[in-house]
Amino acid sequence: MESTAGSGQRGGIVVGVDGSACAREALAWAGRLAGRAGLPLTVVRAWSIPTAPRPDTWEPGYVPPMADYERxxxxxxxxxxxxxxxxxxxxxxxxxxxxAPAEAVVGASAGAEMLVVGVRGWGGAMGRLGSLAQAVLREARCPVTVVRSGTTPRIGDTGQPLV
Incomplete structure (x- = not known):
């Protein structure tokens, strides 16, 4: 697993995740598309101490080292x-x-075939486009797909998933 922002990738699909239900759906969608298209998948999770999962070494009154948060x-x-x-x-x-999420995901989009994000992450009101989705739609360096929760694209009336 890489732990630095890097400079994007050549080809393939990038998906931004944050652990939310929308992000998990976007990850599954992007994975199915990458598999069918024969493209590699890059999964990006931006983090800071407030947004990171609590490390096992955390306890009241003690802030674990950055390496623990990263793990x-x-x-x-x-x-x-x-x-x-x-x-x-x-x-x-x-x-x-x-x-920052937008910085990490947009940076990873350089050279990608497509960037995929969920409609919203942990924040935001239901039914509205989240701040990350808005940012990547403005700034991404490749085509963007925003996956809405609870939706699966289908082909005609066959019931076969598009991806």
Missing amino acids: AVEQALADDVAAAGLPDDLPVTCRAVHA
Whole structure:
């Protein structure tokens, strides 16, 4: 797992995740599309101490070292990827990036075929486009797909999933 922002990727699909239900749906959607298209998948999770999962070493009155927070983020990211039901043969790269979400995800979009995000993460009101989705629609360096929760694109009346 990479832990730095890096400079994007060449080809493939990038998906931004934050552990929310919308992000997990976006991850599964992006994984299915990448598998069908034969493209690698890069899963990016931005974090800061307030947004990171609580490390095992946390206790009241003690702030664990940054490395403990980073390990907790990497574990949460690995758990999300494992739960996504991605194709076994799909090349997946995970990046835990200590940066603002829009900065991390937009940076990763340079050179990608597509960037995928959920309609909203942990914040925001139901039915509204979240701040990350708004930012990537303005700033991404590749086409963007915003996955709405509870929706699965379908082809005609066959009931077959599009991705």
